[in-house]
Amino acid sequence: MTQTDQHKETVNRRSFLKKAWAWLGVIAGIEFTAVALNMFSSGKRKNAENASAFIETVGFVNDIMPGTVIPVKDGQFYLVRMADGGFMALSLICTHLGCSVRYNSEEKRFICPCHSSAFDLEGNVLNPPAPRALDAYRVFIDQGQVKVDTSRKIRRKKFSPGDLVYA
Ligand code: FES
CATH class of the missing domain: 2.102.10.10 (Rieske [2Fe-2S] iron-sulphur domain)
Known part of the structure; x- marks a missing residue:
């Protein structure tokens, strides 16, 4: 393998890792948003249930x-x-x-x-x-x-x- 080939392979690996991290970030963001929305809506529902319990x-x-x-x-x-x-x-x-x-x-x-x-x-x-x-x-x-x-x-x-x- 020539030095140029090694350089290309390194660049490709870096580029792949960058994209993978970007995608992981997007997925984590979506999960965080879903969890936050779920907590917010179940909190509201619990408040309504608690209020009617009284x-x-x-x-x-x-x-x-x-x-x-x-x-x-x-x-x-x-x-x-x-x-x-x-x-x-x-x-x-x-x-x-x-x-x-x-x-x-x-x-x-x-x-x-x-x-x-x-x-x-x-x-x-x-x-x-x-x-x-x-x-x-x-x-x-x-x-x-x-x-x-x-x-x-x-x-x-x-x-x-x-x-x-x-x-
Ligand atoms: S607790 Fe009722 S009078 Fe003392």
Whole structure:
């Protein structure tokens, strides 16, 4: 093999390696993009799934009579429909030390079995040591059904009329 032939072979090998590296770069870029897109779309899908996991459907508006209190144990709240038709969702966790309050239908109040705090139907403190009203959850009406978003508790000092949701 002459020196010129050796030089040509070296050039061909270099040129081949350059092209191979370029193609590998392109393939890696495509794979990276595909993985990133997949992660992004599955993240969005998981967020949507997570959000719906926190929505509790209590029932149809017309099936829940005014003056009704419905315990929703899975969601850890009571759905209250006031005499005027307004809805509220009250956390069943006592604001004193976190025991679960129970609804007393005769007295129309929530009573904590731990240290006897009591709360009215709007969640206001009737009897200490609870320092503030029961927390609430956002209620919304969707296609005639009452739904509660339990993803976030609404901390309140006391009831305000804006806490009620109407169909
Ligand atoms: S935990 Fe409810 S009154 Fe103490």
